[in-house]
Amino acid sequence: MSVDDSRFAAAQRTAASRRGTKAGRLKAWLVIVPTLALFGTALVGGASAFGKTDYGATARKLPPGALVLVSAQDGGSWLQRLTSSGKELCAVTPAQMTQVAAHYDVSYVTVTMDGRDVRIAKVSGTGANDHDMRVYLGDARLTCKFVREGGVFFLPFDPNIS
Amino acid sequence: MSKRERAQAAIYAGLFVLVLTSGALFLSQFAGSATFWKHFTLGYLVLLLLYTCYLFALLFVNDLRPDSYPLYAGEKIAVLIPCFNESPELLEHAVRTICAARGRKQVIVIDDGSTNGARGYLAEYERRFDITVHYFLENKGKREALHYAVTHLLDDDVEFVVTIDSDTVLEPDALIRVVEPLKAATIGAATGNVLLLNEEQNVLTRMIGTYYWVGLNIYKQAQSVIRSVVCCSGCLAAYRAPLLREIIDEFANQRFLGERCTHSEDRHLTNLVLRQGYDVVYVEDAVSWTETPATLRGFLRQQRRWKRGYIRESIYTLSYAWRNKRLLFMQVLFWDLTAPFLSFGLRVALVVTAIRLPALVFTTILPSWIALMLIRYIFIPLRAREKLVGLFLYMLFYEACLYWLNLWALLTVKNTSWVTRQQSAQV
Numbered sequence: 001m002s003v004d005d006s007r008f009a010a011a012q013r014t015a016a017s018r019r020g021t022k023a024g025r026l027k028a029w030l031v032i033v034p035t036l037a038l039f040g041t042a043l044v045g046g047a048s049a050f051g052k053t054d055y056g057a058t059a060r061k062l063p064p065g066a067l068v069l070v071s072a073q074d075g076g077s078w079l080q081r082l083t084s085s086g087k088e089l090c091a092v093t094p095a096q097m098t099q100v101a102a103h104y105d106v107s108y109v110t111v112t113m114d115g116r117d118v119r120i121a122k123v124s125g126t127g128a129n130d131h132d133m134r135v136y137l138g139d140a141r142l143t144c145k146f147v148r149e150g151g152v153f154f155l156p157f158d159p160n161i162s
Numbered sequence: 163m164s165k166r167e168r169a170q171a172a173i174y175a176g177l178f179v180l181v182l183t184s185g186a187l188f189l190s191q192f193a194g195s196a197t198f199w200k201h202f203t204l205g206y207l208v209l210l211l212l213y214t215c216y217l218f219a220l221l222f223v224n225d226l227r228p229d230s231y232p233l234y235a236g237e238k239i240a241v242l243i244p245c246f247n248e249s250p251e252l253l254e255h256a257v258r259t260i261c262a263a264r265g266r267k268q269v270i271v272i273d274d275g276s277t278n279g280a281r282g283y284l285a286e287y288e289r290r291f292d293i294t295v296h297y298f299l300e301n302k303g304k305r306e307a308l309h310y311a312v313t314h315l316l317d318d319d320v321e322f323v324v325t326i327d328s329d330t331v332l333e334p335d336a337l338i339r340v341v342e343p344l345k346a347a348t349i350g351a352a353t354g355n356v357l358l359l360n361e362e363q364n365v366l367t368r369m370i371g372t373y374y375w376v377g378l379n380i381y382k383q384a385q386s387v388i389r390s391v392v393c394c395s396g397c398l399a400a401y402r403a404p405l406l407r408e409i410i411d412e413f414a415n416q417r418f419l420g421e422r423c424t425h426s427e428d429r430h431l432t433n434l435v436l437r438q439g440y441d442v443v444y445v446e447d448a449v450s451w452t453e454t455p456a457t458l459r460g461f462l463r464q465q466r467r468w469k470r471g472y473i474r475e476s477i478y479t480l481s482y483a484w485r486n487k488r489l490l491f492m493q494v495l496f497w498d499l500t501a502p503f504l505s506f507g508l509r510v511a512l513v514v515t516a517i518r519l520p521a522l523v524f525t526t527i528l529p530s531w532i533a534l535m536l537i538r539y540i541f542i543p544l545r546a547r548e549k550l551v552g553l554f555l556y557m558l559f560y561e562a563c564l565y566w567l568n569l570w571a572l573l574t575v576k577n578t579s580w581v582t583r584q585q586s587a588q589v
Contacts, residue, residue, distance in 0.1 A: 006359050007252075010331045010451035011259040020545075025225040028544045036218055039537040040211050044204075 055089060055120060056113040058147045062091040067120045068100055069109075071129040072146060088130045089120070090144040096137050097121065103136060104128055166481050171419060173477045177572055180503040188507035199507075206504060213497045214538055220384035221541070229386070229443065232345040234338040237321040238266050240403065241337070244307035245328035246274040250283040252329045260326070261291045265337045269293040270315050271328075272308075275301035304396075305427045309414035312406055324400045325428075331359065331451040332398065339448035340400040350405050350440025351432060353382070353391055354398035354448030363456050369559060370454045370461065372542070372552030380541055382444045389441030390490040392479065392498075396428040398450040401435065409434040418474050424578040426471020433475055436490070437482045465564060469571035473499070502568040509565060531557075 059067055072088040092100065100106065104123040111118055127136065130144045163171075184202075191199040241260050245253055253271075260269055269291070273280050275298045284295045296315060298307065308325060316323065322341040326332065336354060343352040355378055361371035385391045394401075413431055416423040423430065435442055455461045476499040483491035516523050535557050536543060542553050 007255050007259075007331050007451070010357070010359060011255075011262070011333065013333050013449070014335060022225070022228065028541075029222060029225070031544065032218065032540055035537055035540055036215065039214070039534065043207050043211050043534075 053087065053147050055109075055111045055147060056118075058089045058145045059111075059113055059118060059120075061145050062089065062143055065091040065093055066097040067118065068092050068097070068133070069120050069122045069147070070133055070144070072144075087147045088144040089147050090130060090133065090142055092137070092142065096139065096142075099137060100133070167417075167419075169481045170477050173480055174419065174473075174575070177473070177499070177503050180500060181506045181569065181572070184504055184507035185510065186507075188510050203508065206508060209496065209501070209504075213501075216493075217380070217384050220387040221380065224383055224387050229343070231342040231445075234265065234342050234345075236266050237341070237345075238268065238317065238319050239337060239341055239400075240268045240270060240311075240316050240320040240323045242308060242311045242323060242325045243269070243271045243328050244274055244304045244311075244325075245271060245276065245280070246301060246304075247276045247278045247280070248328040249278075250280075253280075254283070254287060256326070256328055256330055256332075257287055257291055257293060259332050259334075260337070261293070262334065263332050263337045264335050265341070267337070268317050268320060270311050271295045272311050272315075273297045274304065274307045275299060303424050305414050305416075305424070308427070308431075309410050312410045316403065316407075320403045322400055323403050323406050324398070325396065326398055326450065327396050327452060329453060330397045333449040333451075336398060336448045336450055340398055340445050343443050343445060344400055344402055346441075348441050349389070349443055350402055350435040350438060351391075351394050351442045352400045352445050352448070353394035353432075353442070354400075354444075354450055355446050356395055356397045357449060357451050358454050359451045360453045360456060365555065366458060366461060367454055367456050368549075368552045369555045372549040372556050374454075375542070375546055375549055376539060376553070376556075378444070379446075379545070380539070383446070385490075386444035388487075388489045389443060390436060390487050391442040391444050392432060392436075392475070392490070392494075393429045394432045394435075394442060397452050398448060399428060399431075401431070402440075405435060405438065405440065409438065418478075419576055421576045421578060423474070425467050426475060429471050429475040430478070433478050433482075436479070436487055439486045462563075462567070465567055466571060466574075469567055470575050470577060473568075473571055473575050502565065503572070506569070509561075 055067075055069075068090045070088055070090060072086055100121065100123060104127075105125040106121050106123055109120050109122060111120060123133070127133070130142075134140055134142050187199050187202045190196070243253075243256065243260070257269070257271065260267070271284060271287070271293055273284055273295065281297060284297075287293060288295045294315060296310065298310075312323065322344050324337060324340060340352050340354045343349045356374060358367065358371050358374060360367050362368070382391055382393075409431075413427070413434055416430055432442055455464055476494050479494050480491065480499070483494065512527070516527065532554070535553070539553055542549050
């Protein structure tokens with residue numbers, strides 16, 4: 001259709017029935033309101049978790065034992081590494097825990113998991129990473145999991161209608 | 163410098179402070195503590211949520227109680243068509259459809275110093291159609307054209323003045339639909355719906371078609387509920403004639419930070435109406451058709467000009483709206499004007515994240531971004547499903563390019579060049 005034709009066609013049109021019925025428009029709000037509520041919850045929930053490390057979720061994936069928090073050095077999939085806080089939580093036996101406490105600088109944090117308080121030993125100083133700790137404890141099969149960090153990965157988009 | 167000009171300069175400076183603060187907060191997370199940055203992010207998102215709820219509430223009110231206005235009863239309407247180097251075919255079509263449109267009319271064409279031989283064909287149209295044509299010897303700009311028409315050419319018995327662009331096509335009842343709200347004593351101006359003649363031309367025009375749809379059916383519609391539409395589009399706008407006569411001198415002589423203003427005259431005229439305490443509404447059923455730039459270069463030029471006008475006129479709004487349009491004042495202060503600059507740090511953070519962790523772009527950023535986009539613009543999947551692809555493209559384009567144009571516009575807000583009017587009529 002040439003420009004002239006489309007102009008001619010436009011000049012013949014009328015606005016009749018462009019809006020739709022009032023009932024039809026109001027019905028849409030049955031979808032809009034719950035979606036907006038979900039949006040609000042996701043937005044504020046996601047933002048308040050921003051930067052927080054989720055020890056509880058990580059600990060649940062580990063076998064029973066004492067928990068030690070170390071820096072992540074290697075291992076894991078690329079996605080795990082990209083979305084982790086750069087730390088790993090490892091499950092050790094009580095005997096290994098004694099060894100760790102004797103070798104590293106250790107401080108403790110308490111987190112709530114499934115309604116009960118769980119103590120985590122945070123190790124620091126030279127060699128406070130999963131690789132060196134495995135070597136030190138002589139346990140290559142020590143189970144460690146990446147600790148995920150909450151992030152806000154969306155845009156504050158709003159096209160200005162100017 | 164008047165008190166209003168000093169206030170405008172202070173608000174303008176404040177926008178730079180916002181950008182710098184947002185950037186500094188982003189950097190603060192690398193200087194030891196991320197506390198300020200986290201609180202800022204949370205605060206911004208709460209603001210985004212509140213604004214979205216506010217917008218949706220207004221749209222709900224509109225669906226629940228759509229506006230209805232008194233019927234047109236033969237009042238005289240003056241139609242002003244400023245033109246500059248418009249093609250004979252397009253102008254003839256515009257004039258013909260306006261003359262054929264319903265309503266008692268005085269049609270005035272002001273040739274703004276065209277250099278494409280317009281005198282010849284305009285003289286011919288003057289013989290063929292019932293129109294008045296006035297010629298400027300040199301290009302003076304749209305403001306001067308409107309000013310001259312209102313002060314020298316309007317018939318005394320004109321009650322409403324409608325301004326349209328020279329490449330606009332009106333639907334047959336658009337003229338009377340757009341002036342009907344003006345029969346209510348409190349309404350000073352009204353603007354109509356704008357559809358694109360060339361929306362199907364290419365990917366860019368489809369994207370722009372969505373941009374127009376969102377602008378009109380979400381933003382302008384919501385503004386209409388609080389009777390404070392901030393821009394009566396140059397494509398189709400109606401004003402009370404006595405009100406226009408009152409404000410037209412000030413309109414023609416607008417200055418910002420000492421510079422004479424040339425573009426975004428439609429927004430300023432609307433601002434002046436709102437400042438006088440009148441309401442401004444949007445009429446969805448008053449439909450005009452226009453063409454949009456079909457090239458990226460043309461669109462970006464137009465956007466540069468519009469964004470400068472957006473900043474300048476939003477600042478102007480803040481200088482008066484607290485007295486008579488408080489909801490509008492709050493809306494402009496807490497979102498419309500400030501959000502693009504407040505979010506500067508967040509956008510830099512996103513770019514940095516995307517560069518440092520490119521895998522996240524596809525696994526996390528893009529999916530959550532699309533989900534949130536569909537929620538914030540839920541009216542598109544519900545009411546204009548055919549524009550979904552255009553919405554997606556537009557949002558990507560906005561984040562990658564148009565957002566950053568806001569910063570450029572902030573730096574160059576005093577620039578007065580029209581840019582797209584060099585060769586032909588404005589788009």
